[in-house]
Amino acid sequence: MSAKTVLLCTVLLGGVSGCVGEKPIPQSAEGGSEIETHSTDIQPDPAAENVPADQSSQPAQKPAELIDLDQAVGDLLTTLGSGETQERIAASRALSERSAEVVSQHADWMKAGSVSQRHGIMLMMTGKAQVFPDETYSLVKLALVDGDSKVRRIGVQLIRQLLPVQTAELHTQLLEMTKDRLEDSAIRNAVLRMITLIPGDALATETVLGEIIMSAEDDSTVKQAALQSYVKIAPAAPAIATLISVLEKSDSSQVKRTTAVLLGKYGTKSKASVELLGGLMENDEEDLQEAAAEALARIGSPSIDVLVKKLDSDNLLTRQMAIFTLGVIGPSAGEHVQRLQEFITEDDSDTSLIAKEAIFNILKTRQ
Numbered sequence: 001m002s003a004k005t006v007l008l009c010t011v012l013l014g015g016v017s018g019c020v021g022e023k024p025i026p027q028s029a030e031g032g033s034e035i036e037t038h039s040t041d042i043q044p045d046p047a048a049e050n051v052p053a054d055q056s057s058q059p060a061q062k063p064a065e066l067i068d069l070d071q072a073v074g075d076l077l078t079t080l081g082s083g084e085t086q087e088r089i090a091a092s093r094a095l096s097e098r099s100a101e102v103v104s105q106h107a108d109w110m111k112a113g114s115v116s117q118r119h120g121i122m123l124m125m126t127g128k129a130q131v132f133p134d135e136t137y138s139l140v141k142l143a144l145v146d147g148d149s150k151v152r153r154i155g156v157q158l159i160r161q162l163l164p165v166q167t168a169e170l171h172t173q174l175l176e177m178t179k180d181r182l183e184d185s186a187i188r189n190a191v192l193r194m195i196t197l198i199p200g201d202a203l204a205t206e207t208v209l210g211e212i213i214m215s216a217e218d219d220s221t222v223k224q225a226a227l228q229s230y231v232k233i234a235p236a237a238p239a240i241a242t243l244i245s246v247l248e249k250s251d252s253s254q255v256k257r258t259t260a261v262l263l264g265k266y267g268t269k270s271k272a273s274v275e276l277l278g279g280l281m282e283n284d285e286e287d288l289q290e291a292a293a294e295a296l297a298r299i300g301s302p303s304i305d306v307l308v309k310k311l312d313s314d315n316l317l318t319r320q321m322a323i324f325t326l327g328v329i330g331p332s333a334g335e336h337v338q339r340l341q342e343f344i345t346e347d348d349s350d351t352s353l354i355a356k357e358a359i360f361n362i363l364k365t366r367q
Contacts (some may be wrong), residue, residue, distance in 0.1 A: 171200025264295030327358025
């Protein structure tokens with residue numbers, strides 16, 4: 001082996017044993033290396049003779065970026081993020097005096113700060129979007145992918161303080177959050193409630209909302225939030241068709257109640273749903289019965305025949321709601337006044353009172 005080759009091997013081995021994070025070569029009890037090198041095992045490489053002495057065989061590793069965080073600021077952010085009420089107020093005041101300095105390092109705190117410190121800087125930035133618009137936008141982007149749900153939740157809340165051009169750039173990411181069933185339901189609901197206000201692809205938004213609504217696996221509160229946003233952007237005809245489908249297929253009383261209320265807001269356009277709504281008036285849950293009756297009242301005249309049928313229901317509350325709803329509809333139910341008079345009896349004072357009020361409401365505009 002040439003002297004030059006031996007020297008090169010010695011330098012390389014010595015360099016490896018000194019690298020940060022690498023294990024040193026084990027030493028024998030006598031202080032020598034446990035790895036024996038025999039000259040017969042090493043074959044000289046002619047190409048090695050031409051390698052410059054300062055050229056490394058591997059690309060240089062970029063040193064990890066060191067983040068220097070101010071201890072005093074860190075303590076204040078921790079207190080703001082998880083302290084008692086009075087302590088948090090004091091911390092907030094102290095941070096306000098150094099807000100420009102802290103805001104300029106927001107990315108470092110989000111990357112290297114503790115959970116409480118990340119909570120703290122998110123809370124500190126609330127209400128500061130007008131003063132620090134770019135930094136707030138940067139903070140929100142970091143918050144939306146944070147591993148802590150509270151940080152993400154505050155980030156979603158801060159979106160309302162951003163400029164429209166900034167929120168538009170978040171549209172696709174927010175849609176993905178609404179579809180993620182592993183995401184916290186409260187966060188998905190918050191995004192769903194605001195998504196129609198975010199500039200972006202309206203068709204994509206409508207499609208995602210429709211998928212959530214028709215999903216058999218999603219949380220009922222998420223479906224309710226999706227329904228309320230969906231009807232704001234979808235054309236009336238497909239929206240009503242979707243609502244009717246949900247009313248037919250959903251097993252959730254909460255979802256059905258929300259759907260009934262939304263159908264009522266379309267008025268007579270929702271007349272195709274009156275039979276389904278009439279069926280809900282027989283439900284054992286009073287809130288659902290009331291929502292169905294309210295929807296039928298809003299739909300108006302097309303609901304009258306279904307309501308008249310409910311006058312023969314075995315359920316007292318259903319009969320009372322049908323009487324009351326006919327009264328709300330008013331003059332259009334005029335031909336059924338005589339039928340309503342049958343419910344004015346001495347045996348049932350509550351139903352009698354409801355029937356009298358309904359008849360009065362039906363006839364009063366004729367005078």
